[in-house]
Amino acid sequence: MTTYDAVVVGAGAGGGIVAKELAAAGLHVLLLERGKAVTPADCRKDDLRNQRTSALGAPFGPDENQNPRVIVDGNGNSKVIRVRDGGYNNNAACVGGGTQSYGAMAWRFLPKDFRMKETYGVPEGSTLDDWPITYDDLEPFYQMAEEEVGVSGDMTPDPFHGPRKKPLPMPPLPPTKEHLLIESAARRMGLHPFPIPMLRNSVPYNGRPPCMRCRWCVGFACEVNAKGGTQNTVIPAALKTGNCHLETEAIASEITVDASGRPNGLIYFDGNDRRQQVRAELLVVSGAAIESARLLLNSRSRFFPEGIGNRFDWVGRNLQGHTYSGATGLFDFDTYDDLGPGASVALCDYNHGNPGLAGGALLCNEFIRLPIQAINDFPPGVRGWGREHKKFLRDYYRRTVGLRGPTQEIPVFDARVQVDPHVKDHWGIPVPRMSGGKHPHTLEIATAMARKAELILKEAGATRTWLNIPGQGLSGGQHQAGTCRMGDDPQSSVVNRYCQVHGAENVFVVDGSVHVTNGGFNPVLTIMAIAYWASDYMKREWNGTRFRGA
Amino acid sequence: MKRRTLLQSALSAAVLATSAGCGGARSQYRLFSATEADTLAALLNQIIPDDETPGAVGANVIRFLDRHLARAYVGHRAAYRKGLQALEDSAHAVYQRSFSALRFEEQEALVERMEKGDLPAELWGDLPPREFFRTVRTHSMQGYYGDPRHGGNQDALSWRALGVPHPPVRGRDDYYFPKQGAAAMQPLADRQRP
Ligand SMILES: Cc1cc2nc3c(=O)[nH]c(=O)nc-3n(C[C@H](O)[C@H](O)[C@H](O)COP(=O)(O)OP(=O)(O)OC[C@H]3O[C@@H](n4cnc5c(N)ncnc54)[C@H](O)[C@@H]3O)c2cc1C
Numbered sequence: 001m002t003t004y005d006a007v008v009v010g011a012g013a014g015g016g017i018v019a020k021e022l023a024a025a026g027l028h029v030l031l032l033e034r035g036k037a038v039t040p041a042d043c044r045k046d047d048l049r050n051q052r053t054s055a056l057g058a059p060f061g062p063d064e065n066q067n068p069r070v071i072v073d074g075n076g077n078s079k080v081i082r083v084r085d086g087g088y089n090n091n092a093a094c095v096g097g098g099t100q101s102y103g104a105m106a107w108r109f110l111p112k113d114f115r116m117k118e119t120y121g122v123p124e125g126s127t128l129d130d131w132p133i134t135y136d137d138l139e140p141f142y143q144m145a146e147e148e149v150g151v152s153g154d155m156t157p158d159p160f161h162g163p164r165k166k167p168l169p170m171p172p173l174p175p176t177k178e179h180l181l182i183e184s185a186a187r188r189m190g191l192h193p194f195p196i197p198m199l200r201n202s203v204p205y206n207g208r209p210p211c212m213r214c215r216w217c218v219g220f221a222c223e224v225n226a227k228g229g230t231q232n233t234v235i236p237a238a239l240k241t242g243n244c245h246l247e248t249e250a251i252a253s254e255i256t257v258d259a260s261g262r263p264n265g266l267i268y269f270d271g272n273d274r275r276q277q278v279r280a281e282l283l284v285v286s287g288a289a290i291e292s293a294r295l296l297l298n299s300r301s302r303f304f305p306e307g308i309g310n311r312f313d314w315v316g317r318n319l320q321g322h323t324y325s326g327a328t329g330l331f332d333f334d335t336y337d338d339l340g341p342g343a344s345v346a347l348c349d350y351n352h353g354n355p356g357l358a359g360g361a362l363l364c365n366e367f368i369r370l371p372i373q374a375i376n377d378f379p380p381g382v383r384g385w386g387r388e389h390k391k392f393l394r395d396y397y398r399r400t401v402g403l404r405g406p407t408q409e410i411p412v413f414d415a416r417v418q419v420d421p422h423v424k425d426h427w428g429i430p431v432p433r434m435s436g437g438k439h440p441h442t443l444e445i446a447t448a449m450a451r452k453a454e455l456i457l458k459e460a461g462a463t464r465t466w467l468n469i470p471g472q473g474l475s476g477g478q479h480q481a482g483t484c485r486m487g488d489d490p491q492s493s494v495v496n497r498y499c500q501v502h503g504a505e506n507v508f509v510v511d512g513s514v515h516v517t518n519g520g521f522n523p524v525l526t527i528m529a530i531a532y533w534a535s536d537y538m539k540r541e542w543n544g545t546r547f548r549g550a
Numbered sequence: 551m552k553r554r555t556l557l558q559s560a561l562s563a564a565v566l567a568t569s570a571g572c573g574g575a576r577s578q579y580r581l582f583s584a585t586e587a588d589t590l591a592a593l594l595n596q597i598i599p600d601d602e603t604p605g606a607v608g609a610n611v612i613r614f615l616d617r618h619l620a621r622a623y624v625g626h627r628a629a630y631r632k633g634l635q636a637l638e639d640s641a642h643a644v645y646q647r648s649f650s651a652l653r654f655e656e657q658e659a660l661v662e663r664m665e666k667g668d669l670p671a672e673l674w675g676d677l678p679p680r681e682f683f684r685t686v687r688t689h690s691m692q693g694y695y696g697d698p699r700h701g702g703n704q705d706a707l708s709w710r711a712l713g714v715p716h717p718p719v720r721g722r723d724d725y726y727f728p729k730q731g732a733a734a735m736q737p738l739a740d741r742q743r744p
């Protein structure tokens with residue numbers, strides 16, 4: 001049996017960084033990824049086959065036929081679903097994980113986002129809590145992510161962000177037409193618009209060229225590698241050390257334990273569906289919030305009868321994402337300028353300090369909307385088909401601006417991931433079973449954010465506006481988080497401040513799972529910062545052959 | 551462009567030669583019988599009708615559906631069979647005529663009832679009319695507004711009607727720096743219309 005110092009499960013945002021940090025520190029690392037190593041050439045810019053509109057397939061994984069999940073609706077009926085079905089809550093499965101095809105917004109959470117309970121108290125029926133770490137703890141690690149993966153932007157016009165030691169390493173891309181429109185309107189209203197920070201080169205950086213501003217960015221791979229993800233930064237760096245072995249199409253099914261109950265390795269199925277077993281001193285789970293919870297729950301033994309880390313029934317709980325809400329406005333002049341990636345201007349005036357509301361969201365303009373993404377956004381009163389709908393799209397496709405934001409969700413204990421007692425995937429591994437919904441206050445905040453967005457669009461000159469507010473259903477998807485909460489108290493959390501599983505000191509969970517709350521921001525930069533933070537701890541506690549930390 | 555058109559017509563000729571729909575009459579489609587194709591065409595023409603520009607039928611959305619019901623939409627195949635039959639039966643129940651033979655306004659009224667779920671339940675069995683409508687609407691929009699490479703949106707006609715630059719600009723190196731202030735708000739160059 002092969003033995004490594006560390007096995008990292010999942011080559012996404014979190015796992016890619018941990019693998020590189022450990023390999024660079026001299027540990028022998030096995031990086032397992034259930035998806036493939038895709039290149040932009042494998043995934044053409046296809047508006048029906050991408051990670052945002054997956055009508056004909058999700059090219060960045062996972063495989064359509066091998067990975068069912070189960071979703072339970074509000075009436076308790078469960079249904080087996082596939083990757084492209086609504087409710088699957090997919091992110092991605094490939095080398096780079098979500099970072100291969102993401103939109104690349106690079107947000108730091110605000111200091112208050114780590115202190116939600118202290119700031120607002122606990123809304124009834126919620127598990128809202130403070131993080132055991134602060135913005136200041138993460139600040140240096142945010143900077144590492146910004147510099148190593150590469151972020152462009154300019155935070156100076158934003159008065160709300162936490163203290164930062166250095167500016168972003170690259171200037172922002174030149175503004176788009178929508179940017180200028182929203183920026184000037186927001187300024188007139190006394191708000192503080194600024195360019196969205198992006199994991200995207202605006203100038204040559206770290207050996208990769210700048211963005212050529214194409215139409216297909218979010219949901220697609222970048223063929224010039226201007227968009228930075230773990231697949232074109234830290235993972236190649238990890239492999240270059242010679243200490244990291246990347247195995248693709250390898251799905252981990254279970255963490256094993258030795259005779260004394262100490263986790264000592266894992267079982268996975270390789271690209272030929274053969275069952276393999278490896279031993280490792282350190283086990284890092286970075287499969288994203290749904291799959292990481294699944295792996296812990298599937299790791300049952302005499303010592304962990306309910307799964308590793310699940311002694312107090314917290315694994316898989318508090319699944320959350322973001323409640324995207326906002327408004328759409330129609331203009332009587334063209335606002336479309338065909339300049340990718342499209343999303344360009346943001347403001348953080350409404351993330352906190354909204355009277356009567358426990359939080360808020362950043363607001364920003366949308367990525368370029370491909371025609372297929374415009375078909376369901378029309379004003380109330382317009383029928384969604386027929387002559388009127390066709391004419392509406394023709395008249396307004398180039399004159400529509402969407403302003404939206406990821407409302408920070410109020411976590412609920414019953415929004416959760418379990419493993420299904422009956423349904424198994426292609427390899428016979430029990431699949432995630434997802435149930436629950438949103439907290440009612442989340443929808444109140446989302447509605448307030450949509451109204452704010454509408455006011456800005458009106459000030460910008462929109463002749464007609466309407467709100468977009470999602471429903472009550474379970475949230476997760478691309479921004480999935482929360483299922484292995486970080487906390488000091490082992491009875492009400494799954495990992496400690498260093499992402500170390502309570503009661504299984506050599507097992508770490510390093511991805512969005514550990515988020516106590518998910519900020520009013522896209523989560524990836526925080527996931528990356530936490531990956532550097534946890535790696536730093538692992539390296540400090542590594543004595544050359546053994547892991548000391550406890 | 552020419553080459554592609556040629557290839558496409560060769561392909562549809564081949565399909566024509568080999569397939570006969572299960573409805574008896576010879577069909578040019580792999581899955582749809584001639585009757586089903588007629589009903590579907592009339593339904594598509596309601597969802598995305600012809601006006602100044604061709605609608606779903608003219609953009610070859612039937613071919614798109616015929617192709618993808620054998621691939622990515624395969625799970626919906628049975629629903630199409632059932633739903634097209636139920637729509638046809640509903641037309642007979644309400645107007646005593648075939649759906650495709652109804653006047654545009656009559657078809658429209660029936661589709662509106664289908665969207666609301668207000669059609670004789672006994673004709674629809676376990677397939678709710680609303681769900682069938684939603685499915686066909688979504689798929690036909692995908693065929694019409696989606697990439698022409700999938701068999702619909704012939705010659706990118708919907709994109710051109712929307713004013714989406716096509717063929718697209720790739721590898722832009724002439725960065726566009728918009729002017730500040732009012733000048734930036736002028737319309738861009740005229741839309742490309744077919
Ligand atoms: C279209 C799109 C746009 C997005 N835009 C943004 C944005 O603008 N800004 C932002 O902040 N975020 C964005 N995101 C979200 C972002 O990509 C995720 O937040 C981030 O990738 C999550 O990181 P992670 O490490 O938790 O998981 P992932 O990056 O999803 O990585 C997890 C990896 O683990 C693998 N894995 C899981 N289970 C196993 C197993 N058992 N064995 C082996 N491998 C396994 C998966 O295949 C996957 O590759 C976007 C995502 C998508 C898809």
Ligand code: SF4
Nearest residue numbers: 211212214217222340
């Ligand atoms: S918009 Fe820029 S970063 Fe995005 S895919 Fe195109 S070139 Fe790459």
